[in-house]
Amino acid sequence: MDITASAKNNPDNPVVDKDEWRNARLKLLELEKEETHLRDRVRAARQALPRVKVNKDYTFETLAGRKTLAELFDGRSQLLVYHFMLGPDWDEGCIGCSFFCDHVEGALPHLNNHDVTWVAVSRAPLAKIEAYRKRMGWNFPWVSSFGDDFNYDYNVSFSDEERASGAVEYNYRKVPTTEIADEEHGMSSFYRNEAGEIFHTYSTYARGGEEVCGTLMLLDRAPLGRNETSTMSFLKRHDEYETAPKEKGSSCCH
Numbered sequence: 001m002d003i004t005a006s007a008k009n010n011p012d013n014p015v016v017d018k019d020e021w022r023n024a025r026l027k028l029l030e031l032e033k034e035e036t037h038l039r040d041r042v043r044a045a046r047q048a049l050p051r052v053k054v055n056k057d058y059t060f061e062t063l064a065g066r067k068t069l070a071e072l073f074d075g076r077s078q079l080l081v082y083h084f085m086l087g088p089d090w091d092e093g094c095i096g097c098s099f100f101c102d103h104v105e106g107a108l109p110h111l112n113n114h115d116v117t118w119v120a121v122s123r124a125p126l127a128k129i130e131a132y133r134k135r136m137g138w139n140f141p142w143v144s145s146f147g148d149d150f151n152y153d154y155n156v157s158f159s160d161e162e163r164a165s166g167a168v169e170y171n172y173r174k175v176p177t178t179e180i181a182d183e184e185h186g187m188s189s190f191y192r193n194e195a196g197e198i199f200h201t202y203s204t205y206a207r208g209g210e211e212v213c214g215t216l217m218l219l220d221r222a223p224l225g226r227n228e229t230s231t232m233s234f235l236k237r238h239d240e241y242e243t244a245p246k247e248k249g250s251s252c253c254h
Contacts, residue, residue, distance in 0.1 A: 051191065051199035058150045060143040061126045069150075069190070070198060072143065078116040079190040082209075083156040085183040086122035086129060088146060093122075093132050097185050098237050103214050105140050121145050123157055123183065135239065154203060156184045171205040185209075 016024075058069040073079045084101065085094035101120060111118050119141040122129055126144040133142055151157035158168045158180065167174040170184055186205035192198050210216060219226045228234060 046202060049202060051201050054190065054198040054200055056149065056153065058145070058148055060121065060145055060148065060150070062141075062143045063126070063130075067143070070192060070196065072117065072119050072141075073190075073192050074117045074141075076112070076115045076117045077192050079192070080111070080116060080118045081154075081188045081190065082118070082120045083151065083154065083184070083186045083188065084120040084122045084142070085156075085181065085185050086124040086132065087183045088124050088128075090124060090128075090182075092237075093136075094181075094183075094185065095235055095237055096232065098136060099215070099232075099235055100185075100209060100213055101136075101138060101140065102238055103212055105138060108140060117141070119143060121150065123151050136237070151183070154186070154188050155205070156186050171208075187212075 054069065059066050060069075060072065069079075072081075082097075082101065082104070084097045086092075086097070104118060108118060121143055123146050124132075124144060125146050129142050129144055133139075145151050152159060155169050158177075162168045163177045165177075167176050168180055169175070170180060171186075184205065186203055187209050188200065189202040190198055191201050216226065226232075226234065
């Protein structure tokens with residue numbers, strides 16, 4: 001996930017009395033309220049987007065055999081697809097996508113109860129997906145689009161011809177191929193009506209899924225924030241962190 005580094009917080013912020021701190025906090029509260037109200041407007045605009053009918057017959061390799069896009073809904077009317085960066089020749093999944101998916105599993109019962117199915121999709125063959133899933137200890141639905149056009153049509157995979165042109169479409173703009181990985185990430189939303197018709201309603205890329213990552217939201221409220229030296233420099237796969245406590249004063253970025 002391409003998350004831009006936030007401004008580094010100053011560990012030597014001024015020390016003031018309680019009244020002065022409260023005044024500063026009230027100013028920040030006004031900004032936070034503006035952010036909340038803007039988020040409400042963004043949500044409303046997102047729900048009001050027009051839809052595009054999906055006429056292509058996509059199929060995916062799953063543990064239960066080949067399934068169509070309609071079958072991925074698992075009997076529900078809404079489907080969230082996470083485009084997980086794990087290519088056919090990759091040995092392990094993207095660190096950022098792994099971080100994102102660490103936040104999903106606990107939400108699944110709530111999503112399912114709300115008529116929403118969530119599934120990850122990668123171009124890697126299913127055997128490679130299952131090996132990485134086992135390593136990470138995940139149980140969420142994860143299927144392979146290997147040999148299918150799905151990733152290409154939703155602008156997270158790119159053909160040799162597209163790459164040869166020098167630029168590809170990602171996040172609704174042309175991006176030089178030098179700035180694009182072999183696979184990219186994103187999240188797409190689909191709706192299935194009672195007649196069985198499927199509609200693409202929304203896709204987001206780059207930092208668009210950041211709010212789903214609760215760890216980032218918690219770090220944003222910690223005294224030193226994300227404490228990054230570069231984009232998500234603190235991040236590792238969850239089985240790659242040191243288990244021993246760090247010495248006092250050491251940086252989480254090291």
